[in-house]
Every structure is written in structure tokens, then in C-alpha cells.
Amino acid sequence: MRILVWQWGRFGSGPRFAAMLADGLRAASNATTLLSLSSRAEVLAGAMAPRCDLVVDTHASILGFVTRFLLAPVLAWRLVGRLRTLAPDLAICAHPGPLDLVMALAARRLGIPFVVIVHDADAHPGDGYPFLMALQRNLCRRAGWVAALTGHVAARLEEQGLTGVGNRKLIRIFMPPMRFGTASPRAADGTTRLLFFGRLLPYKGLDLLDEALEVLGSQPGLAVRIVGSGPEAPILTRLRAHP
Numbered sequence: 001m002r003i004l005v006w007q008w009g010r011f012g013s014g015p016r017f018a019a020m021l022a023d024g025l026r027a028a029s030n031a032t033t034l035l036s037l038s039s040r041a042e043v044l045a046g047a048m049a050p051r052c053d054l055v056v057d058t059h060a061s062i063l064g065f066v067t068r069f070l071l072a073p074v075l076a077w078r079l080v081g082r083l084r085t086l087a088p089d090l091a092i093c094a095h096p097g098p099l100d101l102v103m104a105l106a107a108r109r110l111g112i113p114f115v116v117i118v119h120d121a122d123a124h125p126g127d128g129y130p131f132l133m134a135l136q137r138n139l140c141r142r143a144g145w146v147a148a149l150t151g152h153v154a155a156r157l158e159e160q161g162l163t164g165v166g167n168r169k170l171i172r173i174f175m176p177p178m179r180f181g182t183a184s185p186r187a188a189d190g191t192t193r194l195l196f197f198g199r200l201l202p203y204k205g206l207d208l209l210d211e212a213l214e215v216l217g218s219q220p221g222l223a224v225r226i227v228g229s230g231p232e233a234p235i236l237t238r239l240r241a242h243p
Contacts, residue, residue, distance in 0.1 A: 001029075001030075001031040001032070001089050001090065002032045002033075002034065002086070002087060002088045002089050002090075003032070003033050003034065003088060003089070003090050003091070003092065004033075004034045004035075004036060004053075004054070004083075004086060004088035004090070004091045004092070004112075005018050005021050005022040005025070005033065005034070005035050005036070005091075005092045005094050006018065006035075006036035006037075006054070006056075006091060006092070006094065006100075006103055007036075007038075007093070007094040007095050007097065008036070008037065008038040008041075008056055008058050008097050008099055008100070008103075009038065009041065009095065009097050010038055010040045010041055010042065010058065011042055013095075014094065014095035014097065015037050015038070015041040015042070015043045016043050017094050017095055018035065018037065018094035018095065019035060019037070019043060019050035021092070021094050022034070022035040022050070023050070034053040034054065034086055034088060035050060035051065035052050035053055035054070036052070036053065036054035036055070036056060036103075037050075037052045037054075037056070038055075038056055038057075038058040039055045039056065039057045039058065040057075040058055053086060054082060054083075054086060058099060073105065075099075075102045076102050076103075076105035076106045076109070077106075079102060079103065080106045080109050080110060083106055083107070083110055083112065084110060088112055089112070090112065090113055090114065090115070091103065091107055091112050091113070091114035091115070092114065092115045092117065093114060093115065093116045093117060093139065093143075094117055095117065095119055096116060096117075096118065096119075096132070096135070096136040096139055097132075098135060100116075100135070100139050101135065101138060101139060101142075104139055104142045104143075108142065113144040113145075114143055114144060115143060115144065115145040115146070115171070116136075116139055116140050116143045116145075116146050116147065117147045117149065117173070118136070118140065118146060118147065118148055118149070118153055118157060119149055119153070119203075120153055120201075120203045121133075121136075121148075121153050121156035121157050121160060121162075122156060122203075124199060124201070137160065137162060140157070140162045140168075141162065141168075143168060144168065145168065145169050145170075145171050146162055146163055146168060146169075146170055146171070147170075147171040147172075147173050148170065148171070148172055148173070149173060149174060149175045150174070150175075150203055150205055151172070152202045152205075153203050154170060154172055156203075157170065158170070191221050191222070191223050192221060192222050192223070193223045193224075193225070194222070194224045194225070195224075195225050195227065196209060196224075196225070196226045196227070196228070197226075197227045197228055198228050199228055199229065199230055200226075200228040200229060200230030200233075200236060201230050202233075202235075206235045206236075206239065207235055209226075210235060210238050210239055210242075213239070213242045214242075218243045224243070226239055
């Protein structure tokens with residue numbers, strides 16, 4: 001079996017998640033795993049750049065995105081030939097992005113089923129693409145399977161009518177640990193410092209963090225910090241009560 005993992009973002013964890021997912025699939029199965037990234041992905045410029053089998057030229061600005069979006073049928077037609085050469089049996093969208101419908105069109109032309117891994121089902125404050133969720137929902141409707149990383153996201157996908165329709169099935173998975181280096185979290189004074197940072201929203205698993213801290217209790221040599229922004233909620237009050 002040949003599996004193509006794609007993610008066409010430029011920055012952040014999306015391309016790295018796709019590369020690590022491809023590596024994990026390659027190590028855990030007998031499948032031939034292929035990777036497709038944007039030519040502008042920052043992970044390709046690093047010393048530990050992943051092997052990329054399908055490099056796709058993407059946009060560098062909003063104007064570039066609009067141009068490519070309008071040319072989606074043409075870009076999909078060009079992509080068909082490259083996909084035919086790679087001959088994947090299955091494709092996985094590791095993290096939805098603005099131009100994924102191009103891949104969806106090309107995959108449909110070749111009869112390649114695909115999975116969409118959904119990290120969140122709702123827009124975030126400050127997102128660069130205010131219409132990204134509409135594109136994500138469109139992509140999910142074209143997919144054979146939709147995978148949710150948390151129970152909160154799975155419930156939202158069901159509420160949005162994106163699962164259980166026709167033959168489209170929901171896959172419940174979880175975000176695996178992602179290794180970004182070998183540095184120890186233990187500081188020079190012997191304290192182990194754990195940091196949770198980012199949006200303080202339900203899909204981030206704040207309830208799981210609360211349960212974990214309940215189990216840990218007050219541990220000598222352990223310092224936990226929770227930093228981010230989000231609306232006030234009971235879970236934040238519970239987290240504040242921990243050491």
C-alpha cells in the first residue's frame with residue numbers, strides 16, 4: 001500500500017506534524033509512505049529537513065492565495081500527472097489549509113480516497129484566513145474519512161453534519177507526542193518546568209490537563225505554568241487552584 005501525507009502550510013507545526021506523521025507511518029507499517037509539502041515550508045530549509053516526495057509551489061501572500069484559488073481547476077489538472085506518477089492508494093491531509101481543495105480535486109480525478117485530520121472544528125480569534133473553516137468543511141464533505149484529535153472536536157464535527165453522512169466515517173484519534181529536540185526539561189537548579197501555552201480553548205484538552213494535575217498533586221521539583229488567552233471558563237478556575 002502507498003500512502004501520501006500532505007500539508008501545504010509554510011510555518012508552524014502543520015508541516016512538521018505531517019513530516020512526523022509520515023515518518024511514524026513509515027516505521028509502524030509496511031506501507032510505502034510519501035510526503036507532500038509546500039515549497040515554502042520552513043521545515044525544508046532546516047538542517048534536519050524531511051524527505052519530501054511531492055513539493056508544491058504555494059502562495060506567499062493573500063493575493064497569491066486568491067490567484068491560486070481562482071486557478072484551482074488548472075492547478076488540480078497539473079497535479080493529476082504528478083500524483084499519477086506517485087500512484088498513492090490513500091492520501092492523508094495532516095492539517096487542513098487554504099489550498100487543500102486542489103488536492104481533493106486531483107485525488108477525485110484519480111479515484112484516490114483521502115482522510116482529513118481535523119485539529120479544530122471552529123475558527124480561532126485572530127486567524128489569518130477568516131474563511132478557512134468554510135474551506136475545511138468543504139474538504140471534509142469530499143473526504144472518505146474525517147479524523148478528530150479530541151472528543152470535543154469529534155462532537156463539533158458531528159454537530160456540523162460532517163460525519164455519519166453517506167459512507168463518510170469519523171475516526172477518533174489523539175495527538176501523539178511530538179519531539180522537537182533532546183534538551184532536558186530539568187533546569188540547572190534541578191526543577192522540572194512544564195509549560196502549557198497557546199489558546200485557552202476547550203479543544204486544547206484543558207480538562208485532561210486538570211485531571212493530570214490532580215493525579216500529580218504538589219510535587220517537589222515540579223513547576224507548571226499555563227499561559228495563554230481565551231474566554232473565562234470553569235476549567236480555568238479549576239486550573240488556577242493547582243500549585
